[in-house]
Amino acid sequence: MVAHEEEYERVANPVAVASLLDTLVEGGGTSLCLEGGEGRPEPIVLMEQHPDQALVLDLSSVDYLLGQLQGGASFYLTGEAQGKMLRTPMLSLTETRRSGGRFLCCSGYPAYLDVLQRREVFRAELRIGMPVVAMVSVPGQDAIQGELRDLSQRGCQLELPMTASGVLATTEVPLTLSFEFPDGTHFEIQASARHRRPDPERNLLRVGFHFGACSPEQERQIWYFVCEIERESSRYAKEHQDERQPSPLFTSPAGRANASEHIGRRDLKRYATPTARRLVKIAAFLDGQMLALQQGSDIDSRQLSLYADRLMDLHEEDREALLFASRCLSPEPLLVRHGISVAAHLLDLVGASMPRDLRKAVVASGLVHDLGKALVPQVLFKAANFEATHRQALSEHVPLLLERLESCQWLSSSIASAVVGGINERMDGSGYPNGVTGESLNELAKASAIVDVVEALRRDRSDRPAKTAQQIYRHLLSHPHQFDPRWIKRYIEHFKALPVGALVRFSNEQLAWVLRVDERGSPTEVCMAMSASAPMRDNLGKTIRGNVVEKLGRPVSEVAVST
Structure with a gap:
């Protein structure tokens, strides 16, 4: 019997379990990992197995942990067998005895093993919310800071600033890579840059590195990191978000800066105003959420709440500085820029008479309203001719996003439905996803549609250039069958003929x-x-x-x- 869990296979057949454990007994290389411990795999020896009864462990090398283990602390074992990486479920000690200066202990017998195939080439990808700072030390130059994106036994991939391209191209000697995990774990290794792939829109460079000769200890540490990255990553899968314990590697100690606040690759000097620089963390969150959605996660409820509050605070401090700053985010992806602009302008247009919790829901919905476009086939955005089938496929981004917002318990479902669900609807029923007509559209949906169109038309698109405010107002006023004339009038009166940012x-x-x-x-x-x-x-x-x-x-x- 084999059940799949991410890239692991769960092996529950008793004969297969015994066979794999026999290889560990004969070959050594077993490590013990404490649940909720410091995150280090501790080398031990698996002495014997008694199928369906017990494992016999030599814990002499970790005698300092015996007190915890005898007190009932849970642990799991990892090791390599038959070219596969094994991981037991949580176990606990049932007996301890001392023999010839060694500590021999018995534990329960695992009902199954989780198995990773092809250890050497298996690549563990870090999801958004799993920040690992990476530093590339180049002889004679300042270190380059980036983020770890994936890790395998043989190498890794980093996201670095685009400026790193020239430095890496002229450096032939092995470089020193260092990783800093959220719990403070630090790791260094020698590596050579192999392939480079630019991402011009995000001004990033993805660089693949190949590790040099590794010591046995480094190999053991790398494989532990790979396993813990997979363990933490599995928590982000929608069906497991509430039931799995976090990896200790990705748990920040009390008093340590929140690693999710790290904005790594973004160069603040590229943002024109102080308020724009304060928007960068919101932009980084939205940018990250697009990738997280593609990887199967829901919208991060806690962070969405945090950044909605942050944008509201900026609005209360200086509304016009915020409106102008929303025009100063050109280093960001289009969907990120658009989401922030819509959220800021919608808040400014409709938020004055609302209670704070409803204003916050409006802001949050505006920020993420277009992120569902990361979940539809990206070829849609490159189609030379946008046909009915393309339109239908694109409209799916709305229900897909609303589904990923269900875990945000604090977010008003009626506000999310009006903004996210109604922002693309039109008064004459020509909008999507449901073709709702004016009689059924609520006021917030009508206002959202106008803000969305204005912000979209102010920016270049592949099929048309950016428009001025006057051109946009004329477009809206000439389409009263699609846009509510009352809200058009309110918008123009509120933001004026020459709005902030013009x-x-x-x-x-x-x-x-x-x-x-x-x-x-x-x-x-x-x-x-x-x-x-x-x-x-x-x-x-x-x-x-x-x-x-x-x-x-x-x-x-x-x-x-x-x-």
């Missing part, structure tokens, strides 16, 4: 970004821009406050620019 040409021919406007919609604070095409971080000059018209002349036109 790039404006003044009558003196100078360009400036609108930072703040008064009740009449006149700019009261702008930041000078050098051109309409320079990256935002390099395109912020002197700030002008007060009577802007007196200093720059009247606003002549908005310049469309994708951000």
Whole structure:
């Protein structure tokens, strides 16, 4: 009988279990791991097995653990047999005796073994929420910091800044890699860079490394890391999220900084304003959630709550600084930028009269509303002609995401349904996923649809360039059958003809970004821009406050620019 668990196979046949344990008895290389311990595999000797009765262990090498073990502490055994990695279920000692200076102990007999095939090439992938900081030490240069993405007995793959490409290309000597796990475990090994794959959209470089000659101790540690990564990763599977104990490697000690706060690969200097830099952790969370969703996980309820609160705090501190910052996230993937912009603008439009818990639900739903697009075939976004079959497949991203939000118990289901479920619906029933008409759409869904379209049209897309606010308003007003005219009017009155974040040409021919406007919609604070095409971080000059018209002349036109 064999039952599958992730990449493990569960072997429960008594004859097969006995055969595999016999190999451990003869070959050695067995390790003991305490449940909830420090996370180190401790080398021991499996002396004998008595099928269906007991295992006999020589624990002389770990006599300092005997007190815990005799007190009832649970443990499991790992080891290599017949080219496979074995792992027992949790066991406990039933007897201890001393013989010739050795500590011989008996434990219960395992009813099954979990088996990993092909130890040398098996690659354990780290999911989002399992951050391991990796440092690449290059002779004569500063170390390069990145993150561990997968690990095998022979090598690993790291995510590094794109700037690492040139350094690695000119370095032929073996490099020193060091890993820092959330519990503080530190590991170093020599390795050579083999393959490099750029990810231009995220400004990342994925680099594969091959480990050099490893000592037996290093091999044992690496395999322990591989097994614990798999153990922790299995907890993120939807059906196991509430029932599996965390790996000690990924449990941060009290007082230690939360590793999930690590924003690793993001260079804060690439973000144009202080508020934009404070949005980076929210962006990193959303970026990570896309990969986590693809790997089968739900939306992380705790982190979504944390980052929804964070965005609300930024809004309460300075709403216009937040609105402008949402235009300064060009280093981020499009879905991340769009989610943050929609959340900020929807909060600003509808949140004033809402209780805080409902405002928070609006923000959270806005942040993640488009992440379900990571769950549909990505070829849809590259199709030359978008046909009815493509549209139907794309519409599936809405129910797929709503399903992954069910574990967020604090999130109002009615708000999530209105924002996530209604943001793509249209008054005439031409929207998706359900083709709901205006009579059935609630007010929040109607408002969300307008915010979503405005934010989408302000950015370039493969089939069209970015549009100005005036162009977008004309588009909305010319489609009253699709968008609620009352909410269009409210949106324009609220954000004004030249909204915060607009790039404006003044009558003196100078360009400036609108930072703040008064009740009449006149700019009261702008930041000078050098051109309409320079990256935002390099395109912020002197700030002008007060009577802007007196200093720059009247606003002549908005310049469309994708951000």
